[in-house]
Amino acid sequence: MIRHTVVFALKHAKDSAEEAKFLEDAKVLIEIPGVEKFEQLRQVSAKNDYDFGFSMEFADQATYDAYNAHPKHVAFVEGRWIPEVDRFMEIDYVAL
């Protein structure tokens, strides 16, 4: 199991319609084969500067690689993520 997470902040104003639409449209990622336990999260610690997080799990690295290369993922990154996300950090975990 690989847990892929990304913590991020949007360029949009907080609680704006654009923010809500980005989060809603990001659910397209659930449709990509191999995505398990997809979660959309609000980041609430005052000790960092991010507002949201996505978390998902893949059975193995090959499934993760296929997700990254999937046309729906590529289209989301190019069409929505890059234009609308202000800052982000990816953190990926496996069991210790």
Add this chain to the structure above:
Amino acid sequence: MIRHTVVFALKHAKDSAEEAKFLEDAKVLIEIPGVEKFEQLRQVSAKNDYDFGFSMEFADQATYDAYNAHPKHVAFVEGRWIPEVDRFMEIDYVAL
């Protein structure tokens, strides 16, 4: 539900006995009331500079606050975390 996570790197050499002991001794945190779904994780993304993660969940903010103030947590932070952790970032999530 509040998911408290911390991603971090140790001062110890990779795969050292000191590293293993830190991770083993950190399991004391499981004993603190209110800690649920405690996980020790290896951080594997090349896109950040951290090596490990801990994740746990609390039912609510009051339980989280009690964890932070618990003597076993305070002792772990002062006696092990501060001396042995080189860098870290806390990320806390709630459901969106």
